[in-house]
Amino acid sequence: xxxxxxxxxxxxxxxxxxxxxxxxxxxxxxxxxxxxxxxxxxxxxxxxxxxxxxxxxxxxxxxxxxxxxxxxxxxxxxxxxxxxxxxxxxxxxxxxxxxxxxxxxxxxxxxxxxxxxxxxxxxxxxxxxxxxxxxxxxxxxxxxxxxxxxxxxxxxxxxxxxxxxxxxxxxxxxxxxxxxxxxxxxxxxxxxxxxxxxxxxxxxxxxxxxxxxxxxxxxxxxxxxxxxxxxxxxxxxxxxxxxxxxxxxxxxxxxxxxxxxxxxxxxxxxxxxxxxxxxxxxxxxxxxxxxxxxxxxxxxxxxxxxxxxxxxxxxxxxxxx
Ligand SMILES: *[C@@H]1O[C@H](CO)[C@@H](O)[C@H](O)[C@H]1NC(C)=O
Numbered sequence: 001x002x003x004x005x006x007x008x009x010x011x012x013x014x015x016x017x018x019x020x021x022x023x024x025x026x027x028x029x030x031x032x033x034x035x036x037x038x039x040x041x042x043x044x045x046x047x048x049x050x051x052x053x054x055x056x057x058x059x060x061x062x063x064x065x066x067x068x069x070x071x072x073x074x075x076x077x078x079x080x081x082x083x084x085x086x087x088x089x090x091x092x093x094x095x096x097x098x099x100x101x102x103x104x105x106x107x108x109x110x111x112x113x114x115x116x117x118x119x120x121x122x123x124x125x126x127x128x129x130x131x132x133x134x135x136x137x138x139x140x141x142x143x144x145x146x147x148x149x150x151x152x153x154x155x156x157x158x159x160x161x162x163x164x165x166x167x168x169x170x171x172x173x174x175x176x177x178x179x180x181x182x183x184x185x186x187x188x189x190x191x192x193x194x195x196x197x198x199x200x201x202x203x204x205x206x207x208x209x210x211x212x213x214x215x216x217x218x219x220x221x222x223x224x225x226x227x228x229x230x231x232x233x234x235x236x237x238x239x240x241x242x243x244x245x246x247x248x249x250x251x252x253x254x255x256x257x258x259x260x261x262x263x264x265x266x267x268x269x270x271x272x273x274x275x276x277x278x279x280x281x282x283x284x285x286x287x288x289x290x291x292x293x294x295x296x297x298x299x300x301x302x303x304x305x306x307x308x309x310x311x312x313x314x315x316x317x318x319x320x321x
Contacts, residue, residue: 055081062086064183066171068098071156072164078107083154084116087171089180089189093152098166100140106159111135112145113153116181116256123256124149124179126199140165146172151181181205182304185286188213190301191248195222197294201258201287207307207315208286210250211278212267214301218246219270221296232270239268245293248300252283252319261287264317280307282315 053061053071059081063069069083085093095112102108114132116123122132127148134141145152158164178200180189185204193200215235239247247268253261264279286307292298307315 053081053083055079060084063169066169068166068168070164070166071158073158073161075161076106076159078157078159080155080157082156083167085152085154085169086181086183087150089150089182090174090177091150091171092174093147093150094170094172095145095152095154096168096170097140098168100136100165101163102137102156102158102165103160103163104137108137108158108160108163109135110137110154110156110158110165112141113155114145114147115149116151116153117155118256121255121257123151123181123203123258124201125257125259126179126201149177149179149181150174179203185304185306188301188303190214190299191288191290193290193292193294193296193298195294195297197292199289199291201289202302202304203253203256203258204286204304205284206286207252207280207282207284207312209278209280209305209307210286210288211303211305212248212250212300213303214299215248215267215269215271217248217270217290217298217300218244218268218296220298232272234269235267235271236269237265237267240266240291244268245291246296246298247291249287249289249291250279250281251287252281252317253285253287254283254319256285258285258287258289261289262317262319278303278305279317280311280315281317282307282312283317283319 050068051070053069055074059079061082062084064086087093100110102110112134115128122128134145154167156165176194178198180202182189182202182204185206185208189202191200191202218239219233247266249261249263250265251261251263262283264281288300288302290298290300
């Protein structure tokens with residue numbers, strides 16, 4: 001199986017008829033994949049070093065591999081397709097265009113997106129700006145493209161038979177991951193602000209059970225980091241309402257834009273014994289967002305697990321439609 005994707009993601013894609021950057025996007029329906037298998041475990045089984053895109057199957061392609069990908073247009077149809085690239089949370093995506101033969105005439109276009117875009121929503125929306133998109137035709141981007149987080153996207157429309165392009169995908173180290181897409185919804189991840197101001201998030205593209213294993217948010221003051229004992233406040237709820245500057249939001253979203261997330265729980269504090277209570281989020285996407293003023297070293301460790309379809313009804317939180 002060449003295309004790997006999560007069932008909710010597929011639904012999202014199949015419903016998505018509008019693309020922000022390439023209007024008229026219409027991905028063909030993918031054959032359904034079992035939602036219980038993790039994205040990661042299935043993608044590991046497919047490891048071609050060189051892949052030739054099969055236009056009938058791979059219009060919506062998700063890959064977690066380092067590989068070279070070729071595309072040659074089979075027709076003059078202005079079909080818009082996408083290569084959704086994802087790496088481990090502490091990696092960035094690096095793309096080099098090995099060649100590009102896509103003419104601007106007939107509206108041929110290839111775009112690099114430093115993030116993901118789906119149904120008109122972008123991720124990570126928090127730190128979005130136009131520099132994240134590079135559109136090209138006639139000439140390949142000379143420079144190597146590197147994403148700011150562990151996911152990036154190539155969108156293409158090549159309405160001329162025989163034209164195409166080749167890219168090489170590599171994963172490079174990210175020493176300060178901030179926004180992260182999780183493979184499936186499995187695993188433990190620590191979200192940190194690295195002492196900086198701004199918002200970081202973890203998004204899982206499926207319904208998930210989220211457990212907070214450890215929280216240190218709005219407590220460890222930067223200046224006094226050395227020498228002072230940390231004081232366990234326990235988990236504090238409704239921190240935003242209390243007017244505290246640094247907090248964690250846990251909830252879900254209907255789409256990739258986590259700034260429009262629905263918040264189920266808002267918390268801060270210092271608590272190393274969290275973890276007894278898991279939150280079941282029944283949304284297209286499960287999101288944890290860390291808001292930081294820059295005054296503290298914040299971190300929150302989370303365990304993500306898939307929320308099976310049959311448990312959706314017992315969820316703690318459902319996103320409104
Ligand atoms: C971070 O999130 C807060 C709360 O949603 C918002 O007010 C602020 O503008 C965000 N900061 C950035 C840099 O996006």
